[in-house]
Structure formats: structure tokens, C-alpha cells
Amino acid sequence: MIDEKRILVFTACYNEKENIKKLILKIREYLPFSSILIIDDNSPDNTSGVVKELQKNDSKLDLVIRDKKLGLDTAHKLAYQLAIEKNFDYLITMDADLSHDPKELINFKQNLEIYPFVIGSRYVPGGKCLMKGSRLTMSKLGNSMIKFFSSINCNEFTTSYRGFNLKKLGDFHLNLVKQTGYSFFMGTIFEIDNKKFEIKEIPIIFTDRQQGVSKIPKLEIFRTLINLAILTLNRLFVK
Numbered sequence: 001m002i003d004e005k006r007i008l009v010f011t012a013c014y015n016e017k018e019n020i021k022k023l024i025l026k027i028r029e030y031l032p033f034s035s036i037l038i039i040d041d042n043s044p045d046n047t048s049g050v051v052k053e054l055q056k057n058d059s060k061l062d063l064v065i066r067d068k069k070l071g072l073d074t075a076h077k078l079a080y081q082l083a084i085e086k087n088f089d090y091l092i093t094m095d096a097d098l099s100h101d102p103k104e105l106i107n108f109k110q111n112l113e114i115y116p117f118v119i120g121s122r123y124v125p126g127g128k129c130l131m132k133g134s135r136l137t138m139s140k141l142g143n144s145m146i147k148f149f150s151s152i153n154c155n156e157f158t159t160s161y162r163g164f165n166l167k168k169l170g171d172f173h174l175n176l177v178k179q180t181g182y183s184f185f186m187g188t189i190f191e192i193d194n195k196k197f198e199i200k201e202i203p204i205i206f207t208d209r210q211q212g213v214s215k216i217p218k219l220e221i222f223r224t225l226i227n228l229a230i231l232t233l234n235r236l237f238v239k
């Protein structure tokens with residue numbers, strides 16, 4: 001008998017009406033037997049309506065609609081909790097804006113057979129970040145700074161294209177991550193490393209969104225720097 005792992009692919013979305021259908025259909029193309037979970041924060045553009053339409057022909061497409069915009073970190077924590085409760089083997093998380101190419105899902109799946117945690121990295125050979133101007137500079141600089149200060153052997157801390165082998169990660173849970181907003185993604189890597197789980201980077205080509213607008217508030221960059229300082233001091237003096 002083939003040992004087919006139970007995979008949950010998760011995306012959080014807010015105002016992704018133009019992207020969500022394409023994303024879901026692409027996920028289906030690459031991982032036809034996976035389950036898909038969408039957490040939508042009551043998007044005013046009626047993203048959930050598009051998902052409900054697709055649900056009519058897809059029994060493994062789940063939708064959670066939360067009352068209001070509650071942030072990416074809590075959406076990811078909820079997805080992790082649901083994946084554990086429903087006894088999935090792998091959880092793969094990605095953005096809904098097509099910045100993360102669903103083609104890579106196959107590579108995630110293959111690597112999750114070996115590693116507890118897999119991250120799609122723009123900053124390893126074969127990876128690329130197609131963002132432009134100051135966003136590209138901030139991303140490159142930010143990720144190098146986090147690597148330097150944390151001494152964690154990883155080149156990518158901020159993108160959310162990630163795979164979790166839930167059976168190998170033991171008592172790790174995203175609920176352990178204290179940082180909120182976009183710092184949550186950096187905090188997750190610190191927590192994985194604190195628990196001594198191996199981090200496997202696989203190259204991804206990250207394209208900037210073609211449709212819709214970025215929801216990242218400008219202040220997040222400063223919050224990330226402050227959180228980096230706190231996490232670094234914590235590692236040096238508490239651990």
C-alpha cells in the first residue's frame with residue numbers, strides 16, 4: 001500500500017478576490033489529493049464568495065470566515081491548531097496573492113518526507129526575489145541582519161511559504177510564538193531553532209503581487225527591528 005501523507009495547504013486572505021480562484025486551482029493541479037484551508041477575515045471584496053463557489057466542486061476545500069481583520073499571525077496559529085486537531089501529517093502555508101508559486105508544493109512535499117520544517121527561501125542558490133526598489137532592499141537587508149544577529153543557519157526568515165511536518169515537530173506549536181504581525185514569521189524560525197529542529201531551505205522564486213494591494217503596514221519594519229533586538233537578547237541571556 002502506498003503511504004499517502006495527509007496534507008493541508010493553508011492560506012490566509014484579506015481582499016484577494018482577484019487571486020484566490022487562480023491559487024486554489026493551481027494548488028489542486030499540483031496536489032490533487034490535499035486538503036485546502038482558507039481563512040478569510042470577512043474581506044469586504046467578498047473573497048469568501050469566490051471560495052464558496054469553488055467549494056461546490058471541491059469537497060476538500062475548507063473555509064473559515066472570521067468576523068473581522070484579526071491579523072496574519074492569529075490566522076496561521078488557528079490553521080496550525082486545526083491541522084493538529086484533524087490529524088494531518090503536513091501543513092504547508094503560503095500567501096494568497098500568487099507571490100508563492102504553487103508549483104513548489106511538490107518540492108515541499110518531498111522535503112517534508114525527510115525534514116521537520118521546510119522554508120521556501122529567496123536567498124539560497126536557485127532562489128530569487130523579484131520585488132523591486134526599496135521593498136527588495138529592505139527584504140535582503142532585513143534577512144541578512146536577522147541571520148547575523150540570531151546566528152541561525154538560515155537565509156530566509158520572513159516569507160510565509162513554509163512546510164511543517166506535524167508528526168516530527170513534537171511539542172512545537174505556532175502558539176508558542178509571541179511576536180505578532182509580520183514579526184511572527186521571524187519569531188517562528190527562532191522558536192523552531194530554540195527547539196533544535198533542523199531547518200531545510202528550498203529555493204523559491206518570489207514574485208510581487210500582480211493584483212490587489214499589500215497589507216503590510218509601513219510601521220512593521222520598525223517593529224521587526226525591535227522584535228529582532230528582543231529575540232537576540234533573549235537568546236544570548238535567557239537560553
Ligand SMILES: Nc1nc2c(ncn2[C@@H]2O[C@H](COP(=O)(O)OP(=O)(O)O)[C@@H](O)[C@H]2O)c(=O)[nH]1
Pocket residue numbers: 011012013014015016039040041069070071072075094095096097099209213214215216
Ligand atoms: N486572514 C487574513 N489574511 C491576511 C491579513 N493580512 C494579510 N493577509 C493575507 O496574508 C498574505 C500576505 O499579505 P500581503 O499583503 O501579500 O503581504 P506582503 O506580501 O508582505 O505585502 C496575503 O495572502 C493576504 O491576503 C489578515 O489580517 N487576515
Ligand SMILES: [Mg+2]
Pocket residue numbers: 095097099209214
Ligand atoms: Mg504579498
